[in-house]
Amino acid sequence: MTGLTAILACYNEGAQVEVAHREVCAALGSIEDLELLFVDDGSADDTLERLKRLAASDPRVHYISFARNFGLMAAITAGFRYAAEPWCVQLDADLQFPAAETWRLLEAAERGYDVVFGIRRERRDSWLRRAGAAGTHWVARHWLRIEVPQGASSFRVVRTAVARTIVNLPTANSHFVAKAPEIGARYTCVPVDHAPRSAGRSKFRLGRLAGDAFELLFGFSWRPLNVMYLLATLAAVFAAMLALLGFLGVATVPVLATGSVLMSGVSVACLAVVARYLHRRMLDARPRRLYYVREANIPIAPEDLLDGGESMIGPPRRTASLEVVS
Template structure:
Protein backbone atom coordinates (compact mmCIF):
# COMPACT_ATOMS: atom_id res chain seq x y z
CA UNK A 1 0.00 0.00 0.00
CA UNK A 2 1.35 3.44 -0.91
CA UNK A 3 2.13 5.80 1.96
CA UNK A 4 -0.54 8.48 2.44
CA UNK A 5 1.47 10.78 4.72
CA UNK A 6 4.19 12.93 3.17
CA UNK A 7 7.33 14.02 5.00
CA UNK A 8 9.32 16.88 3.44
CA UNK A 9 12.96 17.61 4.22
CA UNK A 10 14.10 21.17 3.43
CA UNK A 11 17.86 21.66 3.05
CA UNK A 12 19.26 25.13 2.24
CA UNK A 13 22.75 25.18 0.72
CA UNK A 14 25.18 27.97 -0.10
CA UNK A 15 28.60 27.18 -1.59
CA UNK A 16 28.38 23.55 -0.38
CA UNK A 17 29.56 21.63 -3.47
CA UNK A 18 32.04 19.55 -1.45
CA UNK A 19 29.78 18.48 1.40
CA UNK A 20 26.49 17.92 -0.46
CA UNK A 21 27.22 14.34 -1.65
CA UNK A 22 28.21 13.38 1.89
CA UNK A 23 25.15 15.08 3.33
CA UNK A 24 22.77 13.41 0.90
CA UNK A 25 24.20 9.97 1.67
CA UNK A 26 23.75 10.58 5.42
CA UNK A 27 20.23 11.93 4.85
CA UNK A 28 19.21 8.93 2.73
CA UNK A 29 20.44 6.57 5.44
CA UNK A 30 18.54 8.48 8.13
CA UNK A 31 15.30 8.39 6.10
CA UNK A 32 15.50 4.68 5.35
CA UNK A 33 13.53 3.62 8.51
CA UNK A 34 10.74 6.04 7.52
CA UNK A 35 10.44 4.99 3.89
CA UNK A 36 7.81 2.31 4.47
CA UNK A 37 5.46 4.64 6.36
CA UNK A 38 5.94 7.99 4.62
CA UNK A 39 6.17 9.37 1.12
CA UNK A 40 9.45 11.28 1.25
CA UNK A 41 10.27 14.58 -0.41
CA UNK A 42 13.80 16.03 -0.24
CA UNK A 43 13.89 19.69 -1.18
CA UNK A 44 17.24 21.41 -1.70
CA UNK A 45 17.49 25.20 -1.87
CA UNK A 46 20.47 26.68 -3.68
CA UNK A 47 20.89 30.16 -2.18
CA UNK A 48 22.55 31.74 -5.20
CA UNK A 49 25.80 29.77 -4.90
CA UNK A 50 28.66 30.75 -7.18
CA UNK A 51 30.36 27.34 -7.08
CA UNK A 52 29.05 23.98 -8.38
CA UNK A 53 26.37 23.63 -5.69
CA UNK A 54 23.47 23.86 -8.17
CA UNK A 55 25.16 21.41 -10.53
CA UNK A 56 25.63 18.92 -7.70
CA UNK A 57 21.99 19.33 -6.66
CA UNK A 58 20.86 18.68 -10.23
CA UNK A 59 22.89 15.48 -10.17
CA UNK A 60 21.25 14.39 -6.91
CA UNK A 61 17.82 15.10 -8.41
CA UNK A 62 18.65 13.01 -11.48
CA UNK A 63 19.80 10.07 -9.33
CA UNK A 64 17.14 10.19 -6.59
CA UNK A 65 13.45 10.57 -7.58
CA UNK A 66 12.61 11.95 -4.13
CA UNK A 67 14.73 15.06 -4.71
CA UNK A 68 13.27 18.40 -5.77
CA UNK A 69 15.13 21.68 -5.75
CA UNK A 70 14.76 25.42 -6.08
CA UNK A 71 17.55 27.82 -7.00
CA UNK A 72 17.47 31.50 -6.05
CA UNK A 73 18.59 34.21 -8.45
CA UNK A 74 21.21 35.47 -5.98
CA UNK A 75 22.28 35.00 -2.39
CA UNK A 76 19.29 36.20 -0.34
CA UNK A 77 20.55 34.80 2.97
CA UNK A 78 19.91 31.75 5.11
CA UNK A 79 16.48 32.75 6.43
CA UNK A 80 15.19 33.64 2.95
CA UNK A 81 16.51 30.33 1.59
CA UNK A 82 14.75 28.45 4.38
CA UNK A 83 11.57 30.36 3.60
CA UNK A 84 11.86 29.40 -0.08
CA UNK A 85 12.14 25.74 0.88
CA UNK A 86 9.20 25.91 3.27
CA UNK A 87 7.12 27.67 0.60
CA UNK A 88 7.68 24.75 -1.78
CA UNK A 89 7.39 21.87 0.72
CA UNK A 90 4.24 19.78 0.21
CA UNK A 91 4.54 17.50 3.24
CA UNK A 92 2.14 16.88 6.11
CA UNK A 93 5.21 17.56 8.23
CA UNK A 94 8.33 19.46 7.20
CA UNK A 95 11.83 19.12 8.65
CA UNK A 96 14.40 21.83 7.97
CA UNK A 97 18.13 21.38 8.50
CA UNK A 98 21.38 22.77 7.14
CA UNK A 99 23.23 20.75 4.54
CA UNK A 100 26.69 21.07 6.14
CA UNK A 101 26.19 17.98 8.37
CA UNK A 102 26.40 20.01 11.59
CA UNK A 103 22.70 19.22 12.01
CA UNK A 104 22.69 15.40 12.28
CA UNK A 105 20.19 13.83 9.83
CA UNK A 106 20.09 10.72 12.05
CA UNK A 107 17.91 12.72 14.48
CA UNK A 108 15.03 13.07 11.97
CA UNK A 109 13.17 9.87 13.06
CA UNK A 110 13.18 11.20 16.64
CA UNK A 111 11.64 14.49 15.49
CA UNK A 112 8.97 12.60 13.56
CA UNK A 113 8.17 10.49 16.63
CA UNK A 114 7.66 13.65 18.72
CA UNK A 115 5.37 15.02 16.01
CA UNK A 116 3.33 11.82 15.97
CA UNK A 117 3.00 12.20 19.75
CA UNK A 118 0.93 15.35 19.18
CA UNK A 119 3.43 18.23 18.91
CA UNK A 120 3.06 20.72 16.06
CA UNK A 121 6.58 22.08 16.52
CA UNK A 122 9.65 20.01 17.39
CA UNK A 123 12.74 22.09 18.12
CA UNK A 124 16.30 20.87 18.40
CA UNK A 125 18.44 22.32 21.20
CA UNK A 126 22.13 22.58 20.42
CA UNK A 127 24.60 21.51 23.10
CA UNK A 128 27.42 23.94 23.83
CA UNK A 129 30.07 23.53 21.14
CA UNK A 130 33.56 24.06 22.54
CA UNK A 131 34.92 24.29 18.99
CA UNK A 132 33.26 27.70 18.60
CA UNK A 133 35.26 30.78 19.50
CA UNK A 134 34.72 32.40 22.90
CA UNK A 135 33.41 35.50 21.12
CA UNK A 136 30.72 33.59 19.26
CA UNK A 137 29.59 31.76 22.40
CA UNK A 138 29.59 34.97 24.47
CA UNK A 139 27.78 37.07 21.84
CA UNK A 140 25.16 34.36 21.38
CA UNK A 141 24.43 34.18 25.11
CA UNK A 142 24.28 37.99 25.33
CA UNK A 143 21.87 38.22 22.39
CA UNK A 144 19.42 35.71 23.87
CA UNK A 145 19.59 37.34 27.31
CA UNK A 146 18.64 40.70 25.78
CA UNK A 147 15.88 39.06 23.73
CA UNK A 148 14.49 37.30 26.83
CA UNK A 149 14.68 40.48 28.88
CA UNK A 150 12.85 42.75 26.45
CA UNK A 151 10.34 40.43 24.73
CA UNK A 152 7.63 37.99 25.71
CA UNK A 153 8.97 35.36 23.29
CA UNK A 154 10.20 32.14 24.80
CA UNK A 155 13.07 31.67 22.35
CA UNK A 156 15.45 28.98 23.61
CA UNK A 157 19.06 30.23 23.82
CA UNK A 158 20.39 27.15 22.02
CA UNK A 159 17.53 26.55 19.58
CA UNK A 160 18.54 26.07 15.96
CA UNK A 161 16.85 26.11 12.57
CA UNK A 162 16.88 22.29 12.64
CA UNK A 163 13.22 21.71 13.46
CA UNK A 164 10.01 19.95 12.43
CA UNK A 165 6.77 21.78 11.70
CA UNK A 166 3.39 20.20 11.20
CA UNK A 167 1.41 21.32 8.16
CA UNK A 168 -0.83 23.35 10.49
CA UNK A 169 2.15 25.15 12.03
CA UNK A 170 3.80 25.66 8.64
CA UNK A 171 0.67 27.16 7.11
CA UNK A 172 0.52 29.57 10.03
CA UNK A 173 4.18 30.50 9.59
CA UNK A 174 3.78 31.12 5.87
CA UNK A 175 1.04 33.66 6.56
CA UNK A 176 3.61 35.96 8.20
CA UNK A 177 4.87 38.31 5.47
CA UNK A 178 7.90 39.85 7.23
CA UNK A 179 10.61 41.04 4.86
CA UNK A 180 13.26 40.64 7.58
CA UNK A 181 12.72 37.09 8.74
CA UNK A 182 13.85 35.72 12.09
CA UNK A 183 12.29 32.27 11.84
CA UNK A 184 13.17 31.12 15.35
CA UNK A 185 11.14 33.97 16.81
CA UNK A 186 8.36 33.62 14.23
CA UNK A 187 7.91 29.92 15.03
CA UNK A 188 7.72 30.65 18.77
CA UNK A 189 5.26 33.49 18.16
CA UNK A 190 2.79 31.06 16.56
CA UNK A 191 2.10 29.51 19.95
CA UNK A 192 1.70 25.86 18.93
CA UNK A 193 2.58 22.96 21.20
CA UNK A 194 6.36 22.53 21.24
CA UNK A 195 8.63 19.59 22.00
CA UNK A 196 12.41 19.79 22.31
CA UNK A 197 15.13 17.34 21.30
CA UNK A 198 18.77 17.95 22.33
CA UNK A 199 21.64 17.32 19.95
CA UNK A 200 25.39 17.74 19.76
CA UNK A 201 26.56 19.55 16.62
CA UNK A 202 28.85 17.59 14.34
CA UNK A 203 32.06 18.89 12.85
CA UNK A 204 32.01 19.95 9.22
CA UNK A 205 33.09 17.13 6.90
CA UNK A 206 34.02 19.52 4.08
CA UNK A 207 33.79 23.17 3.12
CA UNK A 208 33.91 26.18 5.42
CA UNK A 209 31.34 28.10 7.43
CA UNK A 210 29.62 30.95 5.58
CA UNK A 211 28.38 32.54 8.81
CA UNK A 212 30.59 35.61 8.91
CA UNK A 213 30.55 38.27 11.62
CA UNK A 214 28.53 40.52 9.31
CA UNK A 215 25.87 37.82 8.84
CA UNK A 216 25.79 37.21 12.59
CA UNK A 217 25.18 40.92 13.26
CA UNK A 218 22.42 41.09 10.63
CA UNK A 219 20.77 37.98 12.08
CA UNK A 220 20.88 39.45 15.61
CA UNK A 221 19.43 42.75 14.39
CA UNK A 222 16.58 40.93 12.63
CA UNK A 223 15.75 39.15 15.89
CA UNK A 224 15.92 42.24 18.08
CA UNK A 225 14.21 44.68 15.75
CA UNK A 226 11.46 42.27 14.69
CA UNK A 227 10.38 41.14 18.13
CA UNK A 228 11.64 43.66 20.65
CA UNK A 229 11.64 47.40 21.38
CA UNK A 230 14.93 46.76 23.21
CA UNK A 231 17.13 48.84 20.88
CA UNK A 232 14.96 51.94 21.36
CA UNK A 233 14.84 51.45 25.12
CA UNK A 234 18.58 50.84 25.29
CA UNK A 235 19.22 53.94 23.14
CA UNK A 236 17.03 56.07 25.43
CA UNK A 237 18.76 54.67 28.50
CA UNK A 238 22.18 55.23 27.00
CA UNK A 239 21.22 58.79 26.03
CA UNK A 240 20.06 59.58 29.58
CA UNK A 241 23.20 58.03 31.06
CA UNK A 242 25.45 59.99 28.70
CA UNK A 243 23.58 63.21 29.49
CA UNK A 244 23.91 62.64 33.24
CA UNK A 245 27.61 61.83 32.87
CA UNK A 246 28.14 64.93 30.75
CA UNK A 247 26.51 67.20 33.32
CA UNK A 248 28.47 65.59 36.15
CA UNK A 249 31.78 66.05 34.35
CA UNK A 250 30.88 69.60 33.36
CA UNK A 251 30.00 70.53 36.94
CA UNK A 252 33.15 68.94 38.35
CA UNK A 253 35.45 70.65 35.85
CA UNK A 254 33.65 73.97 36.30
CA UNK A 255 34.22 73.85 40.06
CA UNK A 256 37.83 72.84 39.59
CA UNK A 257 38.42 75.60 37.02
CA UNK A 258 37.53 78.34 39.52
CA UNK A 259 41.09 78.13 40.78
CA UNK A 260 42.54 78.49 37.24
CA UNK A 261 43.68 81.83 35.91
CA UNK A 262 41.78 81.47 32.65
CA UNK A 263 38.58 79.95 34.00
CA UNK A 264 36.41 81.22 31.11
CA UNK A 265 38.37 79.20 28.54
CA UNK A 266 38.09 76.08 30.69
CA UNK A 267 34.33 76.53 30.97
CA UNK A 268 34.00 76.95 27.20
CA UNK A 269 35.95 73.74 26.60
CA UNK A 270 33.82 71.88 29.15
CA UNK A 271 30.61 73.17 27.53
CA UNK A 272 31.80 72.06 24.09
CA UNK A 273 32.73 68.63 25.39
CA UNK A 274 29.40 68.26 27.13
CA UNK A 275 27.54 69.35 24.01
CA UNK A 276 29.40 66.84 21.87
CA UNK A 277 28.65 64.06 24.35
CA UNK A 278 24.94 64.84 24.44
CA UNK A 279 24.86 65.08 20.64
CA UNK A 280 26.48 61.65 20.40
CA UNK A 281 23.72 60.17 22.59
CA UNK A 282 21.07 61.88 20.47
CA UNK A 283 22.60 60.57 17.25
CA UNK A 284 22.63 57.06 18.72
CA UNK A 285 18.91 57.24 19.46
CA UNK A 286 18.18 58.72 16.01
CA UNK A 287 20.19 55.93 14.40
CA UNK A 288 18.15 53.26 16.17
CA UNK A 289 14.87 54.93 15.21
CA UNK A 290 16.19 55.24 11.66
CA UNK A 291 16.84 51.49 11.51
CA UNK A 292 13.21 50.83 12.45
CA UNK A 293 12.06 53.37 9.84
CA UNK A 294 14.16 51.72 7.12
CA UNK A 295 12.69 48.33 7.94
CA UNK A 296 9.17 49.73 7.78
CA UNK A 297 10.03 51.28 4.41
CA UNK A 298 11.39 47.96 3.12
CA UNK A 299 8.30 46.15 4.36
CA UNK A 300 5.79 48.49 2.71
CA UNK A 301 7.60 48.27 -0.64
CA UNK A 302 6.23 44.74 -0.80
CA UNK A 303 9.22 43.16 -2.54
CA UNK A 304 9.39 39.36 -2.41
CA UNK A 305 11.57 37.68 0.19
CA UNK A 306 13.41 35.88 -2.62
CA UNK A 307 13.40 35.47 -6.40
CA UNK A 308 13.52 32.05 -8.03
CA UNK A 309 15.87 31.30 -10.89
CA UNK A 310 15.04 27.65 -11.42
CA UNK A 311 12.74 25.12 -9.77
CA UNK A 312 11.54 21.54 -10.02
CA UNK A 313 9.15 21.97 -7.08
CA UNK A 314 5.64 23.41 -7.04
CA UNK A 315 5.25 26.47 -4.83
CA UNK A 316 2.69 25.99 -2.06
CA UNK A 317 2.73 29.64 -0.93
CA UNK A 318 3.26 32.02 -3.88
CA UNK A 319 2.92 35.23 -1.85
CA UNK A 320 6.59 35.54 -0.85
CA UNK A 321 8.34 34.77 -4.15
CA UNK A 322 8.66 35.78 -7.76
CA UNK A 323 8.24 32.88 -10.21
CA UNK A 324 11.02 30.88 -11.80
CA UNK A 325 11.78 29.05 -14.97
CA UNK A 326 10.36 25.66 -14.03
CA UNK A 327 11.87 22.35 -15.02
CA UNK A 328 9.62 19.33 -15.36
CA UNK A 329 9.26 17.65 -11.98
CA UNK A 330 9.24 13.88 -11.87
CA UNK A 331 6.74 12.01 -9.76
CA UNK A 332 8.11 10.76 -6.46
Protein backbone atom coordinates in the same frame (compact mmCIF):
# COMPACT_ATOMS: atom_id res chain seq x y z
CA MET B 1 3.40 6.85 8.88
CA THR B 2 3.07 10.48 7.80
CA GLY B 3 5.54 11.91 5.34
CA LEU B 4 8.54 14.16 5.95
CA THR B 5 10.29 16.75 3.80
CA ALA B 6 13.98 17.26 4.56
CA ILE B 7 14.87 20.83 3.54
CA LEU B 8 18.54 21.41 2.75
CA ALA B 9 19.67 24.89 1.77
CA CYS B 10 22.81 24.90 -0.40
CA TYR B 11 25.21 27.66 -1.35
CA ASN B 12 28.36 26.53 -3.16
CA GLU B 13 28.04 23.05 -1.64
CA GLY B 14 29.02 21.07 -4.73
CA ALA B 15 31.41 18.88 -2.75
CA GLN B 16 28.76 18.16 -0.14
CA VAL B 17 25.36 17.49 -1.74
CA GLU B 18 25.99 13.80 -2.48
CA VAL B 19 27.30 13.29 1.06
CA ALA B 20 24.23 14.99 2.51
CA HIS B 21 21.95 12.92 0.27
CA ARG B 22 23.56 9.66 1.43
CA GLU B 23 23.34 10.54 5.12
CA VAL B 24 19.73 11.74 4.98
CA CYS B 25 18.66 8.63 3.05
CA ALA B 26 20.54 6.35 5.44
CA ALA B 27 19.04 8.00 8.52
CA LEU B 28 15.49 8.70 7.34
CA GLY B 29 15.04 6.29 4.42
CA SER B 30 12.64 4.13 6.44
CA ILE B 31 10.02 6.89 6.19
CA GLU B 32 7.72 5.82 3.39
CA ASP B 33 6.92 9.30 2.10
CA LEU B 34 10.31 11.00 2.33
CA GLU B 35 11.11 14.06 0.23
CA LEU B 36 14.55 15.65 0.00
CA LEU B 37 14.08 19.26 -1.05
CA PHE B 38 17.37 20.98 -1.91
CA VAL B 39 17.23 24.75 -2.31
CA ASP B 40 20.19 26.06 -4.31
CA ASP B 41 20.72 29.64 -3.14
CA GLY B 42 22.30 30.88 -6.36
CA SER B 43 25.49 28.81 -6.11
CA ALA B 44 28.39 29.72 -8.39
CA ASP B 45 29.90 26.22 -8.40
CA ASP B 46 28.52 22.90 -9.70
CA THR B 47 25.92 22.50 -6.94
CA LEU B 48 22.97 22.70 -9.35
CA GLU B 49 24.46 20.18 -11.79
CA ARG B 50 25.02 17.71 -8.96
CA LEU B 51 21.47 18.22 -7.72
CA LYS B 52 20.12 17.48 -11.19
CA ARG B 53 22.06 14.21 -11.29
CA LEU B 54 20.73 13.28 -7.86
CA ALA B 55 17.16 14.05 -8.92
CA ALA B 56 17.59 11.92 -12.05
CA SER B 57 18.70 8.92 -9.98
CA ASP B 58 16.42 9.35 -6.95
CA PRO B 59 12.75 10.39 -7.40
CA ARG B 60 12.62 11.53 -3.77
CA VAL B 61 15.01 14.39 -4.61
CA HIS B 62 13.50 17.73 -5.61
CA TYR B 63 15.37 20.97 -6.11
CA ILE B 64 14.72 24.69 -6.43
CA SER B 65 17.43 26.92 -7.85
CA PHE B 66 17.39 30.68 -7.19
CA ALA B 67 18.23 33.27 -9.82
CA ARG B 68 20.96 34.60 -7.51
CA ASN B 69 22.09 34.37 -3.90
CA PHE B 70 19.15 35.66 -1.82
CA GLY B 71 20.32 34.38 1.56
CA LEU B 72 19.61 31.50 3.91
CA MET B 73 16.23 32.74 5.13
CA ALA B 74 14.96 33.08 1.57
CA ALA B 75 16.05 29.50 0.88
CA ILE B 76 14.32 28.18 3.99
CA THR B 77 11.19 30.17 3.18
CA ALA B 78 11.03 28.60 -0.27
CA GLY B 79 11.61 25.18 1.26
CA PHE B 80 8.69 25.50 3.65
CA ARG B 81 6.41 26.92 0.96
CA TYR B 82 7.08 24.10 -1.50
CA ALA B 83 7.45 21.16 0.88
CA ALA B 84 5.17 18.33 -0.25
CA GLU B 85 4.84 16.46 3.05
CA PRO B 86 2.94 17.41 6.24
CA TRP B 87 6.11 17.60 8.34
CA CYS B 88 9.47 19.24 7.60
CA VAL B 89 12.94 19.02 9.07
CA GLN B 90 15.41 21.81 8.40
CA LEU B 91 18.91 20.45 7.92
CA ASP B 92 22.22 21.97 6.90
CA ALA B 93 23.97 20.58 3.84
CA ASP B 94 27.24 20.67 5.81
CA LEU B 95 25.80 17.99 8.17
CA GLN B 96 26.72 19.80 11.39
CA PHE B 97 23.45 18.36 12.66
CA PRO B 98 23.52 14.59 11.97
CA ALA B 99 20.37 13.58 10.11
CA ALA B 100 19.86 10.67 12.52
CA GLU B 101 19.15 13.21 15.29
CA THR B 102 15.92 14.05 13.45
CA TRP B 103 14.27 11.06 15.15
CA ARG B 104 14.70 12.74 18.56
CA LEU B 105 12.78 15.76 17.28
CA LEU B 106 10.11 13.64 15.63
CA GLU B 107 9.53 11.69 18.84
CA ALA B 108 8.98 14.96 20.69
CA ALA B 109 6.62 16.20 17.97
CA GLU B 110 4.39 13.19 18.63
CA ARG B 111 3.45 14.78 21.96
CA GLY B 112 1.44 17.45 20.16
CA TYR B 113 4.04 20.12 19.37
CA ASP B 114 4.02 22.20 16.19
CA VAL B 115 7.74 23.01 16.32
CA VAL B 116 10.60 21.11 17.93
CA PHE B 117 13.94 22.94 18.12
CA GLY B 118 17.25 21.15 18.48
CA ILE B 119 19.66 22.49 21.12
CA ARG B 120 23.30 21.53 20.74
CA ARG B 121 24.72 19.52 23.65
CA GLU B 122 28.33 20.45 22.89
CA ARG B 123 28.42 23.21 20.33
CA ARG B 124 31.38 22.92 17.93
CA ASP B 125 31.24 26.48 16.57
CA SER B 126 33.80 29.21 17.32
CA TRP B 127 33.68 30.85 20.74
CA LEU B 128 32.61 34.15 19.12
CA ARG B 129 29.59 32.57 17.47
CA ARG B 130 28.61 30.71 20.66
CA ALA B 131 28.97 33.78 22.85
CA GLY B 132 27.16 36.02 20.39
CA ALA B 133 24.16 33.72 20.02
CA ALA B 134 23.88 33.03 23.76
CA GLY B 135 24.22 36.71 24.64
CA THR B 136 21.63 37.78 22.09
CA HIS B 137 19.09 35.24 23.33
CA TRP B 138 19.74 36.20 26.96
CA VAL B 139 19.22 39.92 26.28
CA ALA B 140 16.08 39.18 24.27
CA ARG B 141 14.52 37.08 27.01
CA HIS B 142 15.56 38.98 30.15
CA TRP B 143 15.77 42.61 29.04
CA LEU B 144 13.34 42.87 26.15
CA ARG B 145 10.84 40.21 27.28
CA ILE B 146 10.91 38.47 23.89
CA GLU B 147 9.86 34.83 24.09
CA VAL B 148 12.66 32.97 22.37
CA PRO B 149 13.83 29.42 23.23
CA GLN B 150 17.29 29.77 24.75
CA GLY B 151 19.82 28.00 22.58
CA ALA B 152 17.34 27.03 19.84
CA SER B 153 19.12 26.30 16.57
CA SER B 154 18.23 26.13 12.89
CA PHE B 155 17.85 22.36 13.25
CA ARG B 156 14.10 21.91 13.77
CA VAL B 157 11.12 19.78 12.93
CA VAL B 158 8.03 21.80 12.02
CA ARG B 159 4.50 20.98 11.02
CA THR B 160 4.46 22.21 7.42
CA ALA B 161 1.17 24.10 7.71
CA VAL B 162 2.50 26.02 10.72
CA ALA B 163 5.83 26.69 8.99
CA ARG B 164 3.99 28.25 6.05
CA THR B 165 2.01 30.47 8.39
CA ILE B 166 5.26 31.70 9.92
CA VAL B 167 7.16 32.37 6.68
CA ASN B 168 4.11 33.99 5.06
CA LEU B 169 3.68 36.58 7.82
CA PRO B 170 3.57 40.10 6.28
CA THR B 171 6.99 41.10 7.55
CA ALA B 172 10.52 40.92 6.23
CA ASN B 173 11.85 39.88 9.63
CA SER B 174 13.63 36.57 9.19
CA HIS B 175 13.89 35.36 12.81
CA PHE B 176 11.96 32.07 12.71
CA VAL B 177 12.87 31.17 16.31
CA ALA B 178 11.04 34.22 17.69
CA LYS B 179 8.17 34.09 15.21
CA ALA B 180 7.04 30.62 16.30
CA PRO B 181 6.19 31.65 19.90
CA GLU B 182 4.79 34.97 18.63
CA ILE B 183 2.00 33.29 16.63
CA GLY B 184 1.22 30.85 19.44
CA ALA B 185 2.78 27.71 17.97
CA ARG B 186 3.29 24.92 20.51
CA TYR B 187 7.03 24.33 20.74
CA THR B 188 9.65 22.51 22.76
CA CYS B 189 13.41 21.97 22.66
CA VAL B 190 15.39 18.73 22.53
CA PRO B 191 19.14 18.29 23.16
CA VAL B 192 20.95 16.99 20.04
CA ASP B 193 24.48 16.21 18.97
CA HIS B 194 26.50 18.74 17.00
CA ALA B 195 29.25 17.64 14.64
CA PRO B 196 32.06 19.62 12.98
CA ARG B 197 31.56 20.50 9.33
CA SER B 198 32.34 17.42 7.20
CA ALA B 199 33.49 19.20 4.02
CA GLY B 200 33.90 22.61 2.44
CA ARG B 201 34.14 25.95 4.21
CA SER B 202 31.71 27.53 6.63
CA LYS B 203 29.53 30.33 5.26
CA PHE B 204 29.34 32.01 8.68
CA ARG B 205 30.32 35.66 8.80
CA LEU B 206 30.42 38.12 11.72
CA GLY B 207 28.09 40.43 9.80
CA ARG B 208 25.48 37.69 9.62
CA LEU B 209 25.66 37.18 13.40
CA ALA B 210 25.15 40.92 13.92
CA GLY B 211 22.30 40.96 11.41
CA ASP B 212 20.52 38.08 13.18
CA ALA B 213 20.92 39.88 16.50
CA PHE B 214 19.44 43.10 15.11
CA GLU B 215 16.53 41.18 13.57
CA LEU B 216 15.70 39.71 16.96
CA LEU B 217 16.35 42.67 19.26
CA PHE B 218 14.73 45.35 17.10
CA GLY B 219 12.12 43.25 15.33
CA PHE B 220 10.07 41.94 18.26
CA SER B 221 10.21 44.64 20.94
CA TRP B 222 9.68 48.40 21.23
CA ARG B 223 11.76 48.60 24.43
CA PRO B 224 14.99 49.83 22.78
CA LEU B 225 13.03 52.67 21.21
CA ASN B 226 11.32 53.49 24.51
CA VAL B 227 14.71 53.60 26.24
CA MET B 228 15.89 56.09 23.63
CA TYR B 229 12.80 58.23 24.28
CA LEU B 230 13.71 58.30 27.97
CA LEU B 231 17.37 59.07 27.28
CA ALA B 232 16.46 61.87 24.88
CA THR B 233 14.13 63.42 27.46
CA LEU B 234 16.75 63.24 30.20
CA ALA B 235 19.37 64.64 27.83
CA ALA B 236 17.11 67.57 26.95
CA VAL B 237 16.58 68.37 30.66
CA PHE B 238 20.30 68.05 31.33
CA ALA B 239 21.13 70.30 28.38
CA ALA B 240 18.68 72.97 29.58
CA MET B 241 20.18 72.89 33.08
CA LEU B 242 23.71 73.06 31.69
CA ALA B 243 22.79 76.01 29.49
CA LEU B 244 21.28 77.83 32.47
CA LEU B 245 24.38 77.20 34.58
CA GLY B 246 26.54 78.46 31.77
CA PHE B 247 24.41 81.58 31.38
CA LEU B 248 24.69 82.27 35.10
CA GLY B 249 28.45 81.77 34.94
CA VAL B 250 28.40 78.85 37.34
CA ALA B 251 29.58 76.16 34.87
CA THR B 252 33.12 76.44 33.53
CA VAL B 253 34.09 76.06 29.88
CA PRO B 254 35.48 72.48 30.35
CA VAL B 255 32.24 71.41 32.02
CA LEU B 256 30.16 72.90 29.20
CA ALA B 257 32.40 71.24 26.59
CA THR B 258 32.14 67.86 28.33
CA GLY B 259 28.38 68.17 28.58
CA SER B 260 28.17 69.07 24.91
CA VAL B 261 30.13 65.96 23.94
CA LEU B 262 27.87 63.77 26.10
CA MET B 263 24.76 65.28 24.53
CA SER B 264 26.16 64.63 21.07
CA GLY B 265 26.80 60.97 21.95
CA VAL B 266 23.28 60.50 23.27
CA SER B 267 21.83 62.18 20.17
CA VAL B 268 23.78 59.93 17.82
CA ALA B 269 22.73 56.81 19.77
CA CYS B 270 19.07 57.84 19.68
CA LEU B 271 19.29 58.60 15.98
CA ALA B 272 20.88 55.20 15.28
CA VAL B 273 18.09 53.32 17.10
CA VAL B 274 15.35 55.32 15.40
CA ALA B 275 17.04 54.71 12.04
CA ARG B 276 17.11 50.98 12.74
CA TYR B 277 13.38 50.89 13.37
CA LEU B 278 12.78 53.00 10.27
CA HIS B 279 14.89 50.57 8.27
CA ARG B 280 12.79 47.71 9.68
CA ARG B 281 9.60 49.42 8.51
CA MET B 282 11.04 50.10 5.04
CA LEU B 283 11.96 46.43 4.65
CA ASP B 284 8.43 45.40 5.59
CA ALA B 285 6.95 47.83 3.07
CA ARG B 286 9.22 47.11 0.09
CA PRO B 287 7.35 45.57 -2.82
CA ARG B 288 9.96 43.15 -4.16
CA ARG B 289 9.73 39.45 -3.36
CA LEU B 290 12.08 37.62 -1.03
CA TYR B 291 13.47 35.42 -3.83
CA TYR B 292 13.09 34.50 -7.51
CA VAL B 293 13.45 30.98 -8.85
CA ARG B 294 15.32 30.33 -12.08
CA GLU B 295 14.52 26.62 -12.39
CA ALA B 296 13.18 23.67 -10.41
CA ASN B 297 11.95 20.11 -10.93
CA ILE B 298 8.69 20.77 -9.08
CA PRO B 299 5.83 23.15 -9.99
CA ILE B 300 6.60 26.73 -8.93
CA ALA B 301 4.06 29.55 -8.59
CA PRO B 302 4.44 32.02 -11.49
CA GLU B 303 4.98 34.94 -9.10
CA ASP B 304 8.05 33.17 -7.67
CA LEU B 305 9.65 32.60 -11.07
CA LEU B 306 12.20 34.98 -12.52
CA ASP B 307 10.33 35.12 -15.84
CA GLY B 308 6.83 34.81 -14.40
CA GLY B 309 6.38 31.39 -16.00
CA GLU B 310 6.63 32.62 -19.58
CA SER B 311 8.01 30.15 -22.11
CA MET B 312 11.64 30.62 -23.08
CA ILE B 313 11.87 32.14 -26.55
CA GLY B 314 15.23 32.74 -28.17
CA PRO B 315 16.28 36.18 -29.43
CA PRO B 316 15.92 37.09 -33.13
CA ARG B 317 18.73 35.88 -35.38
CA ARG B 318 20.41 37.79 -38.15
CA THR B 319 19.39 36.60 -41.60
CA ALA B 320 21.02 37.22 -44.96
CA SER B 321 19.55 40.35 -46.56
CA LEU B 322 17.69 39.78 -49.85
CA GLU B 323 18.92 41.65 -52.91
CA VAL B 324 16.24 43.95 -54.27
CA VAL B 325 15.78 43.48 -58.05
CA SER B 326 14.63 46.61 -59.92
